[in-house]
Every structure is written in structure tokens, then in C-alpha cells.
Amino acid sequence: MNDSFHTVTTLPTERPAGCPFDPPAVLTDARKHGPISRYTHPGGKPGWLITGYDMVRSVLADPRFSSRKDLMNVVDFQLPPAPPGEFLLMDEPEHSRYRKPLVGKFTVRRMRMLTERIEQITADCLDAMEETGPPTDLVTAFAKPIPTIVICEILGVPYEDRASFQEQIDAFMGGEVSDEELIAAYTATQEYLAQLVAAKRAHPTDDVLSELTDSDLTDEELRGISLILLAAGFDTTANMLSLGTFALLQNPEQLAALRADPALTDGAVEELLRYLSVAKTFHRTALEDIELGGVTITAGTTVVLSYNTANRDPERFTDPHALDLGRQAGGHLAFSHGIHQCLGQQLARVEMRVAFRALVDRFPTLRLAVPAAEVGLRPETADIFGVKSLPVTWDTK
Ligand code: HEM
Numbered sequence: 336m337n338d339s340f341h342t343v344t345t346l347p348t349e350r351p352a353g354c355p356f357d358p359p360a361v362l363t364d365a366r367k368h369g370p371i372s373r374y375t376h377p378g379g380k381p382g383w384l385i386t387g388y389d390m391v392r393s394v395l396a397d398p399r400f401s402s403r404k405d406l407m408n409v410v411d412f413q414l415p416p417a418p419p420g421e422f423l424l425m426d427e428p429e430h431s432r433y434r435k436p437l438v439g440k441f442t443v444r445r446m447r448m449l450t451e452r453i454e455q456i457t458a459d460c461l462d463a464m465e466e467t468g469p470p471t472d473l474v475t476a477f478a479k480p481i482p483t484i485v486i487c488e489i490l491g492v493p494y495e496d497r498a499s500f501q502e503q504i505d506a507f508m509g510g511e512v513s514d515e516e517l518i519a520a521y522t523a524t525q526e527y528l529a530q531l532v533a534a535k536r537a538h539p540t541d542d543v544l545s546e547l548t549d550s551d552l553t554d555e556e557l558r559g560i561s562l563i564l565l566a567a568g569f570d571t572t573a574n575m576l577s578l579g580t581f582a583l584l585q586n587p588e589q590l591a592a593l594r595a596d597p598a599l600t601d602g603a604v605e606e607l608l609r610y611l612s613v614a615k616t617f618h619r620t621a622l623e624d625i626e627l628g629g630v631t632i633t634a635g636t637t638v639v640l641s642y643n644t645a646n647r648d649p650e651r652f653t654d655p656h657a658l659d660l661g662r663q664a665g666g667h668l669a670f671s672h673g674i675h676q677c678l679g680q681q682l683a684r685v686e687m688r689v690a691f692r693a694l695v696d697r698f699p700t701l702r703l704a705v706p707a708a709e710v711g712l713r714p715e716t717a718d719i720f721g722v723k724s725l726p727v728t729w730d731t732k
Pocket residue numbers: 402422423424434486563564565567568569571572575613614617668669670671672674675676677678679680682683
């Protein structure tokens with residue numbers, strides 16, 4: 336019988352007061368009871384919540400669990416399939432058809448070649464911060480522009496279109512607008528991407544989207560791929576940069592260690608990814624009856640995978656709630672695992688290594704300009720966790 340399992344009925348719930356970097360207590364508490372808990376989706380459908388590291392990882396590697404949008408059994412109506420090209424919510428073989436042509440464009444080598452350009456973009460943002468002077472909002476001055484400019488260059492969004500394009504993606508990724516505004520921003524982004532794909536087909540330039548026009552992918556599919564690259568790649572990195580800076584400022588010994596030792600940078604990025612896990616929750620649906628940790632997950636049931644709780648599992652990471660930039664954080668699930676493991680992880684790593692390093696070197700006296708409790712956090716309902724703004728200041732002499 337499944338009835339001896341811990342039950343979680345309310346998600347999402349907010350984080351404990353004063354602990355903006357920790358998962359909600361309901362989740363940490365669930366994991367203490369075991370890796371899997373009974374759960375009811377907000378739409379009333381029964382499901383399971385998985386919070387243990389080993390079990391989350393094994394579900395992610397198991398092809399009997401699906402990512403298909405139309406199979407997600409979380410609401411009381413049938414969800415539509417993912418639009419063409421939006422392969423995050425597809426299974427094989429459709430998933431590979433879209434992912435394969437992209438893999439070679441996001442390799443470690445390709446991303447290392449971008450390092451110099453990312454250093455320049457970062458330096459420009461930091462120059463602008465110095466020129467304007469303190470205080471400033473680190474989200475608008477640093478965390479958002481770096482990944483936005485980088486993704487615009489990768490996709491080949493012309494310079495003159497960037498301001499309006501950034502406004503649209505801000506609106507549809509920020510989670511802070513009404514449903515009508517969200518739909519309007521999504522539609523405007525779709526329309527813009529359709530025009531962009533047509534322009535690249537007519538006059539290819541030196542960018543990923545132009546390269547992809549030389550394949551059997553349709554315009555509609557290319558638009559979907561561009562949208563998924565944006566949606567998956569921009570907001571995640573921006574929130575890692577802003578929430579990561581907040582976490583470093585709240586852990587001054589760790590920040591001092593990072594500042595003193597550039598060799599710590601790569602490890603620090605992995606630890607911040609583990610500790611913050613901004614892409615916190617994903618779903619999978621059982622395609623058949625599956626035995627897992629003494630539970631039978633019946634075919635058609637959707638499970639919630641809590642990456643941020645798994646990344647704080649004491650059976651996998653010693654003293655998991657401590658930010659320890661010197662630890663071996665490799666193997667964390669912040670980029671997921673299995674066939675959907677983040678396609679842009681090497682890009683995100685280069686962006687974070689360059690940006691955190693340059694920020695701590697350039698502003699040795701950087702500090703919060705408001706009490707930590709006044710830093711506005713995103714609600715737990717947001718897909719990607721983070722801060723809304725991060726007011727910072729520094730000494731100018
Ligand atoms: C720190 C920043 C980032 C984090 C934390 C992150 C996290 C993730 C996670 C957790 C997934 C898998 C979701 C699942 O298990 O279903 C994912 C998938 C994906 N990410 Fe990232 N991501 C980041 C940056 C990027 C960037 C910069 C790009 C590209 C420009 C990108 C592109 C993608 C794509 C295309 C997928 C879908 C992969 C697939 O379904 O095969 N991500 N990301």
C-alpha cells in the first residue's frame with residue numbers, strides 16, 4: 336500500500352522568513368520524511384512529490400517518465416501539445432530532431448570562443464555602473480543586460496531591435512504582469528521571432544538562427560526553437576547573477592575568499608548553482624506503472640521533481656544548507672539530468688564565471704544599499720526564483 340507516505344497538499348508555499356536562499360520549509364520537511372511524498376496538484380489531480388537527490392536523478396534518466404506537455408496530468412482539462420520547436424516539453428524522437436542540430440552550437444569549445452565577447456559585454460555594463468555611480472539596481476545594470484545581449488548576439492537579433500525585444504521578453508518572463516499583458520507580450524515576441532526567421536532566411540548573417548535556416552526545419556519550428564532558447568536561457572542566467580550576488584553579499588567570508596582567489600571562480604559558480612537552484616521544479620508523467628521507492632506510480636500520474644530540495648539533500652551534499660564555495664558541488668541537478676539536461680549550460684557557466692569574477696574584482700566594496708529583508712523576492716509561483724531588484728552601493732574614491 337502507498338498510504339504510509341508523507342503528504343504534501345500545498346504548493347507552492349513561500350520560503351522561511353529571513354532565508355531567501357532556502358527552499359520552502361514544506362519541501363525540506365517533506366524530504367526529511369523520505370525521498371517521495373504523496374501530493375495533490377493544484378488542479379486537484381493526485382500526484383507525487385520527489386525531493387531526494389538519488390530519486391530525482393533516477394526519474395530524470397528514466398525514459399518511462401515523459402516531459403510531454405499534453406500528458407501532464409495536473410489540471411482538470413487536457414493540455415495541448417507543445418508548439419513545434421518547443422522541445423523542452425517533448426519526448427523522443429521529436430525532442431532529438433530539434434535538439435540535435437543545436438548541440439554543436441553550444442559546445443564547451445564554441446562557448447569558450449565567446450568568452451572574450453562576454454568579457455567585453457560585462458566590462459561595458461560595469462563601466463556604465465561606474466559612470467552612473469552608486470546606488471544602482473544590479474538587476475537592471477548587470478544581471479539582465481549581460482545574458483540578454485549574449486542571447487541576442489547568438490540568435491542574431493539586430494542591434495536596433497534589442498530595446499523593444501528586451502521589453503517584450505521582460506514582460507513575458509518576469510511573472511509580474513496581468514494575463515492580458517502576458518498574452519500580448521508572448522504574441523509580440525512570437526511575431527517578432529517570425530519576422531526574424533524570415534529575415535535570416537532571406538539574408539543569412541553570422542549567427543545560430545541563420546545557420547539553422549540551412550536545415551529541414553520549418554519557419555514555425557525555428558520560431559519555436561528561438562523561443563525556447565530565450566525562455567530557457569535568459570531569465571535563468573539573469574536570476575543566477577542577481578540572486579548569486581545577493582547570496583555572496585550575505586556570506587562575506589565566502590565573498591572575501593572568492594575575491595582573494597580567482598582559481599575559486601569555477602567552483603564558486605557550481606556551488607552557487609547548487610545552493611540557489613533557481614530553476615527549481617519540473618514535472619514528469621509516468622508512461623506505465625512504475626515502482627519507485629516502495630510506491631507504484633500509476634501510468635498517467637504526474638510527479639513533481641524538486642531540484643532545489645534534491646540539491647540540499649544531506650545524503651548527497653555534506654552540510655547542504657551552507658554556501659561553501661570550496662566544496663565539490665559537481666553532480667548537482669541545477670541543470671537537470673538526462674535527455675533534457677540544459678543545452679545552454681556551458682554558455683551559462685561562461686557568463687557566470689566572467690560576470691561574477693569581473694564584478695567582485697571591479698567593486699571590492701560592493702554592498703547592499705537596503706537591509707537584506709527589504710530586497711524584493713520573486714514569489715514562489717514564478718517558474719524561476721530570484722530577486723526583483725537588488726539595490727547595491729559601493730565606495731567611489
Ligand atoms: C544558470 C542558467 C541556467 C539554468 C539554471 C538552466 C536550467 C535548465 C534546466 C533545469 C533545464 C531542464 C529542465 C527539465 O529538466 O525539464 C534546462 C533546459 C534547457 N536549457 Fe537551460 N538553464 C540555464 C541557462 C540556459 C542558457 C543560457 C540556455 C541557452 C541559451 C539554455 C537553454 C536550455 C534549453 C534549450 C533547454 C531544453 C533542453 C532540452 O529539453 O533538451 N539554458 N535548463
